[in-house]
Amino acid sequence: MNQDTTGRLRRPTTSRAGAVLAAVLLALLVPIGAASAHDTLVSTDPATGSTVQEMPQKIGLTYDNIPIAMGSEIRVVDADGNNWAQGAPKVTNRVVGQKVQPGTPAGTYTVQWRVVSSDGHPIQGTFTFTTETGAEPGAATPSAADAAPAQHTDPAPGLPPWVIPVGVAVLILIGAGGVIAWRRLGTD
Ligand SMILES: [Cu+2]
Structure with missing residues:
Protein backbone atom coordinates (compact mmCIF):
# COMPACT_ATOMS: atom_id res chain seq x y z
CA MET A 1 0.00 0.00 0.00
CA ASN A 2 2.57 2.46 1.06
CA GLN A 3 4.70 1.87 -1.98
CA ASP A 4 1.92 3.25 -4.17
CA THR A 5 2.58 6.61 -5.74
CA THR A 6 0.72 9.58 -4.40
CA GLY A 7 -1.14 9.61 -7.70
CA ARG A 8 -2.60 6.22 -6.87
CA LEU A 9 -3.41 7.22 -3.33
CA ARG A 10 -5.35 10.20 -4.45
CA ARG A 11 -7.71 8.34 -6.67
CA PRO A 12 -9.79 6.52 -4.02
CA THR A 13 -9.98 9.69 -1.92
CA THR A 14 -11.24 11.64 -4.88
CA SER A 15 -13.88 9.08 -5.79
CA ARG A 16 -15.02 8.84 -2.17
CA ALA A 17 -15.38 12.60 -2.01
CA GLY A 18 -17.24 12.38 -5.29
CA ALA A 19 -19.63 9.81 -3.88
CA VAL A 20 -20.29 11.93 -0.79
CA LEU A 21 -20.82 14.95 -2.99
CA ALA A 22 -23.25 13.07 -5.23
CA ALA A 23 -25.18 11.83 -2.18
CA VAL A 24 -25.44 15.34 -0.75
CA LEU A 25 -26.54 16.77 -4.08
CA LEU A 26 -29.15 14.04 -4.42
CA ALA A 27 -30.43 14.70 -0.90
CA LEU A 28 -30.73 18.37 -1.74
CA LEU A 29 -32.32 17.87 -5.13
CA VAL A 30 -34.79 15.07 -4.44
CA PRO A 31 -37.09 17.06 -2.13
CA ILE A 32 -37.17 19.86 -4.69
CA GLY A 33 -38.04 17.44 -7.46
CA ALA A 34 -40.60 15.62 -5.32
CA ALA A 35 -42.44 18.81 -4.40
CA SER A 36 -43.82 19.30 -7.87
CA ALA A 37 -46.57 21.61 -6.68
CA HIS A 38 -44.86 24.78 -7.88
CA ASP A 39 -47.06 27.07 -9.86
CA THR A 40 -46.14 27.05 -13.51
CA GLY A 158 -31.90 32.21 -15.02
CA LEU A 159 -30.19 30.46 -12.11
CA PRO A 160 -32.61 28.70 -9.80
CA PRO A 161 -32.49 29.98 -6.20
CA TRP A 162 -31.01 26.78 -4.78
CA VAL A 163 -27.80 27.17 -6.80
CA ILE A 164 -26.05 29.33 -4.22
CA PRO A 165 -26.73 27.15 -1.13
CA VAL A 166 -25.81 24.05 -3.13
CA GLY A 167 -22.68 25.77 -4.42
CA VAL A 168 -21.68 26.69 -0.88
CA ALA A 169 -22.28 23.09 0.29
CA VAL A 170 -20.16 21.78 -2.59
CA LEU A 171 -17.34 24.21 -1.77
CA ILE A 172 -17.41 23.15 1.89
CA LEU A 173 -17.29 19.49 0.85
CA ILE A 174 -14.44 20.10 -1.56
CA GLY A 175 -12.60 21.95 1.22
CA ALA A 176 -13.20 19.08 3.66
CA GLY A 177 -12.13 16.54 1.04
CA GLY A 178 -8.96 18.51 0.44
CA VAL A 179 -8.13 18.55 4.17
CA ILE A 180 -8.69 14.79 4.43
CA ALA A 181 -6.57 14.10 1.36
CA TRP A 182 -3.84 16.41 2.68
CA ARG A 183 -3.78 14.64 6.08
CA ARG A 184 -3.60 11.22 4.42
CA LEU A 185 -0.71 12.27 2.24
CA GLY A 186 1.01 13.78 5.25
CA THR A 187 0.74 10.65 7.43
CA ASP A 188 1.66 8.10 4.73
CU1 LIG B 1 -42.88 24.17 -4.73
Missing part, protein backbone atom coordinates in the same frame (compact mmCIF):
# COMPACT_ATOMS: atom_id res chain seq x y z
CA LEU A 41 -46.33 29.79 -16.10
CA VAL A 42 -49.07 28.85 -18.55
CA SER A 43 -49.17 31.87 -20.84
CA THR A 44 -47.74 35.31 -21.39
CA ASP A 45 -48.95 38.56 -22.93
CA PRO A 46 -47.31 39.30 -25.33
CA ALA A 47 -46.98 35.62 -26.23
CA THR A 48 -43.58 34.04 -25.81
CA GLY A 49 -41.45 34.54 -28.92
CA SER A 50 -44.07 36.70 -30.62
CA THR A 51 -43.64 39.94 -32.54
CA VAL A 52 -46.06 42.72 -31.67
CA GLN A 53 -46.65 46.07 -33.33
CA GLU A 54 -45.76 48.07 -30.25
CA MET A 55 -44.94 47.65 -26.57
CA PRO A 56 -48.13 47.18 -24.53
CA GLN A 57 -48.55 49.37 -21.46
CA LYS A 58 -48.61 46.26 -19.35
CA ILE A 59 -47.11 42.79 -19.59
CA GLY A 60 -49.08 39.84 -18.24
CA LEU A 61 -47.92 36.47 -16.97
CA THR A 62 -50.59 33.86 -16.25
CA TYR A 63 -49.84 30.99 -13.86
CA ASP A 64 -51.79 27.83 -13.09
CA ASN A 65 -52.31 29.03 -9.51
CA ILE A 66 -52.45 32.32 -7.68
CA PRO A 67 -48.86 33.28 -6.81
CA ILE A 68 -48.06 35.00 -3.53
CA ALA A 69 -47.97 38.74 -4.19
CA MET A 70 -45.01 39.46 -1.93
CA GLY A 71 -41.49 39.26 -3.32
CA SER A 72 -42.33 39.18 -7.00
CA GLU A 73 -40.12 41.02 -9.44
CA ILE A 74 -40.47 41.43 -13.19
CA ARG A 75 -37.93 43.16 -15.41
CA VAL A 76 -38.53 44.10 -19.03
CA VAL A 77 -35.06 44.33 -20.50
CA ASP A 78 -34.16 45.65 -23.95
CA ALA A 79 -31.25 44.52 -26.12
CA ASP A 80 -28.98 47.08 -24.42
CA GLY A 81 -29.78 45.75 -20.96
CA ASN A 82 -32.09 48.60 -19.90
CA ASN A 83 -34.97 47.59 -17.67
CA TRP A 84 -38.23 49.28 -18.74
CA ALA A 85 -40.44 47.88 -15.98
CA GLN A 86 -42.36 50.60 -14.15
CA GLY A 87 -43.16 50.03 -10.51
CA ALA A 88 -43.85 46.75 -8.79
CA PRO A 89 -45.70 43.81 -10.35
CA LYS A 90 -49.33 43.39 -9.43
CA VAL A 91 -50.96 40.03 -8.80
CA THR A 92 -54.58 39.80 -9.94
CA ASN A 93 -55.86 36.25 -9.52
CA ARG A 94 -53.58 34.03 -11.57
CA VAL A 95 -52.15 36.92 -13.59
CA VAL A 96 -49.09 38.89 -12.59
CA GLY A 97 -49.08 42.23 -14.39
CA GLN A 98 -46.12 44.52 -14.92
CA LYS A 99 -46.44 48.07 -16.18
CA VAL A 100 -43.91 49.21 -18.77
CA GLN A 101 -42.47 52.71 -19.07
CA PRO A 102 -43.39 54.63 -22.22
CA GLY A 103 -40.69 55.35 -24.81
CA THR A 104 -39.38 51.86 -25.42
CA PRO A 105 -37.41 51.46 -28.68
CA ALA A 106 -38.32 48.77 -31.22
CA GLY A 107 -36.50 45.55 -30.67
CA THR A 108 -36.40 42.33 -28.75
CA TYR A 109 -37.23 42.36 -25.05
CA THR A 110 -36.44 39.76 -22.44
CA VAL A 111 -38.86 39.53 -19.55
CA GLN A 112 -37.10 38.25 -16.44
CA TRP A 113 -39.66 37.21 -13.86
CA ARG A 114 -39.51 35.93 -10.34
CA VAL A 115 -42.59 35.25 -8.25
CA VAL A 116 -43.31 33.26 -5.12
CA SER A 117 -45.30 30.14 -5.98
CA SER A 118 -48.48 29.54 -3.98
CA ASP A 119 -46.63 26.69 -2.21
CA GLY A 120 -44.11 29.23 -0.89
CA HIS A 121 -41.24 28.42 -3.24
CA PRO A 122 -39.70 31.17 -5.34
CA ILE A 123 -39.92 30.37 -9.04
CA GLN A 124 -38.42 32.28 -11.94
CA GLY A 125 -37.89 32.28 -15.66
CA THR A 126 -37.56 34.40 -18.76
CA PHE A 127 -39.33 34.87 -22.07
CA THR A 128 -38.77 37.15 -25.01
CA PHE A 129 -40.88 39.05 -27.50
CA THR A 130 -40.17 41.67 -30.14
CA THR A 131 -41.73 45.06 -30.80
CA GLU A 132 -41.80 46.30 -34.39
CA THR A 133 -42.11 49.99 -33.68
CA GLY A 134 -41.05 52.26 -30.87
CA ALA A 135 -39.17 55.37 -29.88
CA GLU A 136 -35.84 56.24 -31.41
CA PRO A 137 -33.16 54.31 -29.57
CA GLY A 138 -31.76 56.50 -26.81
CA ALA A 139 -34.64 59.01 -27.05
CA ALA A 140 -35.78 57.98 -23.61
CA THR A 141 -33.86 55.84 -21.20
CA PRO A 142 -35.19 54.19 -18.10
CA SER A 143 -33.94 55.53 -14.80
CA ALA A 144 -30.77 54.07 -13.41
CA ALA A 145 -32.63 52.93 -10.32
CA ASP A 146 -34.92 50.80 -12.43
CA ALA A 147 -32.09 49.46 -14.53
CA ALA A 148 -30.23 48.17 -11.50
CA PRO A 149 -32.38 47.28 -8.51
CA ALA A 150 -30.01 47.69 -5.59
CA GLN A 151 -32.17 46.12 -2.91
CA HIS A 152 -31.82 42.58 -4.14
CA THR A 153 -28.69 40.52 -4.36
CA ASP A 154 -29.95 38.35 -7.16
CA PRO A 155 -28.16 35.32 -8.38
CA ALA A 156 -27.47 35.55 -12.10
CA PRO A 157 -30.74 35.66 -14.06
Whole structure:
Protein backbone atom coordinates (compact mmCIF):
# COMPACT_ATOMS: atom_id res chain seq x y z
CA MET A 1 0.00 0.00 0.00
CA ASN A 2 2.57 2.46 1.06
CA GLN A 3 4.70 1.87 -1.98
CA ASP A 4 1.92 3.25 -4.17
CA THR A 5 2.58 6.61 -5.74
CA THR A 6 0.72 9.58 -4.40
CA GLY A 7 -1.14 9.61 -7.70
CA ARG A 8 -2.60 6.22 -6.87
CA LEU A 9 -3.41 7.22 -3.33
CA ARG A 10 -5.35 10.20 -4.45
CA ARG A 11 -7.71 8.34 -6.67
CA PRO A 12 -9.79 6.52 -4.02
CA THR A 13 -9.98 9.69 -1.92
CA THR A 14 -11.24 11.64 -4.88
CA SER A 15 -13.88 9.08 -5.79
CA ARG A 16 -15.02 8.84 -2.17
CA ALA A 17 -15.38 12.60 -2.01
CA GLY A 18 -17.24 12.38 -5.29
CA ALA A 19 -19.63 9.81 -3.88
CA VAL A 20 -20.29 11.93 -0.79
CA LEU A 21 -20.82 14.95 -2.99
CA ALA A 22 -23.25 13.07 -5.23
CA ALA A 23 -25.18 11.83 -2.18
CA VAL A 24 -25.44 15.34 -0.75
CA LEU A 25 -26.54 16.77 -4.08
CA LEU A 26 -29.15 14.04 -4.42
CA ALA A 27 -30.43 14.70 -0.90
CA LEU A 28 -30.73 18.37 -1.74
CA LEU A 29 -32.32 17.87 -5.13
CA VAL A 30 -34.79 15.07 -4.44
CA PRO A 31 -37.09 17.06 -2.13
CA ILE A 32 -37.17 19.86 -4.69
CA GLY A 33 -38.04 17.44 -7.46
CA ALA A 34 -40.60 15.62 -5.32
CA ALA A 35 -42.44 18.81 -4.40
CA SER A 36 -43.82 19.30 -7.87
CA ALA A 37 -46.57 21.61 -6.68
CA HIS A 38 -44.86 24.78 -7.88
CA ASP A 39 -47.06 27.07 -9.86
CA THR A 40 -46.14 27.05 -13.51
CA LEU A 41 -46.33 29.79 -16.10
CA VAL A 42 -49.07 28.85 -18.55
CA SER A 43 -49.17 31.87 -20.84
CA THR A 44 -47.74 35.31 -21.39
CA ASP A 45 -48.95 38.56 -22.93
CA PRO A 46 -47.31 39.30 -25.33
CA ALA A 47 -46.98 35.62 -26.23
CA THR A 48 -43.58 34.04 -25.81
CA GLY A 49 -41.45 34.54 -28.92
CA SER A 50 -44.07 36.70 -30.62
CA THR A 51 -43.64 39.94 -32.54
CA VAL A 52 -46.06 42.72 -31.67
CA GLN A 53 -46.65 46.07 -33.33
CA GLU A 54 -45.76 48.07 -30.25
CA MET A 55 -44.94 47.65 -26.57
CA PRO A 56 -48.13 47.18 -24.53
CA GLN A 57 -48.55 49.37 -21.46
CA LYS A 58 -48.61 46.26 -19.35
CA ILE A 59 -47.11 42.79 -19.59
CA GLY A 60 -49.08 39.84 -18.24
CA LEU A 61 -47.92 36.47 -16.97
CA THR A 62 -50.59 33.86 -16.25
CA TYR A 63 -49.84 30.99 -13.86
CA ASP A 64 -51.79 27.83 -13.09
CA ASN A 65 -52.31 29.03 -9.51
CA ILE A 66 -52.45 32.32 -7.68
CA PRO A 67 -48.86 33.28 -6.81
CA ILE A 68 -48.06 35.00 -3.53
CA ALA A 69 -47.97 38.74 -4.19
CA MET A 70 -45.01 39.46 -1.93
CA GLY A 71 -41.49 39.26 -3.32
CA SER A 72 -42.33 39.18 -7.00
CA GLU A 73 -40.12 41.02 -9.44
CA ILE A 74 -40.47 41.43 -13.19
CA ARG A 75 -37.93 43.16 -15.41
CA VAL A 76 -38.53 44.10 -19.03
CA VAL A 77 -35.06 44.33 -20.50
CA ASP A 78 -34.16 45.65 -23.95
CA ALA A 79 -31.25 44.52 -26.12
CA ASP A 80 -28.98 47.08 -24.42
CA GLY A 81 -29.78 45.75 -20.96
CA ASN A 82 -32.09 48.60 -19.90
CA ASN A 83 -34.97 47.59 -17.67
CA TRP A 84 -38.23 49.28 -18.74
CA ALA A 85 -40.44 47.88 -15.98
CA GLN A 86 -42.36 50.60 -14.15
CA GLY A 87 -43.16 50.03 -10.51
CA ALA A 88 -43.85 46.75 -8.79
CA PRO A 89 -45.70 43.81 -10.35
CA LYS A 90 -49.33 43.39 -9.43
CA VAL A 91 -50.96 40.03 -8.80
CA THR A 92 -54.58 39.80 -9.94
CA ASN A 93 -55.86 36.25 -9.52
CA ARG A 94 -53.58 34.03 -11.57
CA VAL A 95 -52.15 36.92 -13.59
CA VAL A 96 -49.09 38.89 -12.59
CA GLY A 97 -49.08 42.23 -14.39
CA GLN A 98 -46.12 44.52 -14.92
CA LYS A 99 -46.44 48.07 -16.18
CA VAL A 100 -43.91 49.21 -18.77
CA GLN A 101 -42.47 52.71 -19.07
CA PRO A 102 -43.39 54.63 -22.22
CA GLY A 103 -40.69 55.35 -24.81
CA THR A 104 -39.38 51.86 -25.42
CA PRO A 105 -37.41 51.46 -28.68
CA ALA A 106 -38.32 48.77 -31.22
CA GLY A 107 -36.50 45.55 -30.67
CA THR A 108 -36.40 42.33 -28.75
CA TYR A 109 -37.23 42.36 -25.05
CA THR A 110 -36.44 39.76 -22.44
CA VAL A 111 -38.86 39.53 -19.55
CA GLN A 112 -37.10 38.25 -16.44
CA TRP A 113 -39.66 37.21 -13.86
CA ARG A 114 -39.51 35.93 -10.34
CA VAL A 115 -42.59 35.25 -8.25
CA VAL A 116 -43.31 33.26 -5.12
CA SER A 117 -45.30 30.14 -5.98
CA SER A 118 -48.48 29.54 -3.98
CA ASP A 119 -46.63 26.69 -2.21
CA GLY A 120 -44.11 29.23 -0.89
CA HIS A 121 -41.24 28.42 -3.24
CA PRO A 122 -39.70 31.17 -5.34
CA ILE A 123 -39.92 30.37 -9.04
CA GLN A 124 -38.42 32.28 -11.94
CA GLY A 125 -37.89 32.28 -15.66
CA THR A 126 -37.56 34.40 -18.76
CA PHE A 127 -39.33 34.87 -22.07
CA THR A 128 -38.77 37.15 -25.01
CA PHE A 129 -40.88 39.05 -27.50
CA THR A 130 -40.17 41.67 -30.14
CA THR A 131 -41.73 45.06 -30.80
CA GLU A 132 -41.80 46.30 -34.39
CA THR A 133 -42.11 49.99 -33.68
CA GLY A 134 -41.05 52.26 -30.87
CA ALA A 135 -39.17 55.37 -29.88
CA GLU A 136 -35.84 56.24 -31.41
CA PRO A 137 -33.16 54.31 -29.57
CA GLY A 138 -31.76 56.50 -26.81
CA ALA A 139 -34.64 59.01 -27.05
CA ALA A 140 -35.78 57.98 -23.61
CA THR A 141 -33.86 55.84 -21.20
CA PRO A 142 -35.19 54.19 -18.10
CA SER A 143 -33.94 55.53 -14.80
CA ALA A 144 -30.77 54.07 -13.41
CA ALA A 145 -32.63 52.93 -10.32
CA ASP A 146 -34.92 50.80 -12.43
CA ALA A 147 -32.09 49.46 -14.53
CA ALA A 148 -30.23 48.17 -11.50
CA PRO A 149 -32.38 47.28 -8.51
CA ALA A 150 -30.01 47.69 -5.59
CA GLN A 151 -32.17 46.12 -2.91
CA HIS A 152 -31.82 42.58 -4.14
CA THR A 153 -28.69 40.52 -4.36
CA ASP A 154 -29.95 38.35 -7.16
CA PRO A 155 -28.16 35.32 -8.38
CA ALA A 156 -27.47 35.55 -12.10
CA PRO A 157 -30.74 35.66 -14.06
CA GLY A 158 -31.90 32.21 -15.02
CA LEU A 159 -30.19 30.46 -12.11
CA PRO A 160 -32.61 28.70 -9.80
CA PRO A 161 -32.49 29.98 -6.20
CA TRP A 162 -31.01 26.78 -4.78
CA VAL A 163 -27.80 27.17 -6.80
CA ILE A 164 -26.05 29.33 -4.22
CA PRO A 165 -26.73 27.15 -1.13
CA VAL A 166 -25.81 24.05 -3.13
CA GLY A 167 -22.68 25.77 -4.42
CA VAL A 168 -21.68 26.69 -0.88
CA ALA A 169 -22.28 23.09 0.29
CA VAL A 170 -20.16 21.78 -2.59
CA LEU A 171 -17.34 24.21 -1.77
CA ILE A 172 -17.41 23.15 1.89
CA LEU A 173 -17.29 19.49 0.85
CA ILE A 174 -14.44 20.10 -1.56
CA GLY A 175 -12.60 21.95 1.22
CA ALA A 176 -13.20 19.08 3.66
CA GLY A 177 -12.13 16.54 1.04
CA GLY A 178 -8.96 18.51 0.44
CA VAL A 179 -8.13 18.55 4.17
CA ILE A 180 -8.69 14.79 4.43
CA ALA A 181 -6.57 14.10 1.36
CA TRP A 182 -3.84 16.41 2.68
CA ARG A 183 -3.78 14.64 6.08
CA ARG A 184 -3.60 11.22 4.42
CA LEU A 185 -0.71 12.27 2.24
CA GLY A 186 1.01 13.78 5.25
CA THR A 187 0.74 10.65 7.43
CA ASP A 188 1.66 8.10 4.73
CU1 LIG B 1 -42.88 24.17 -4.73
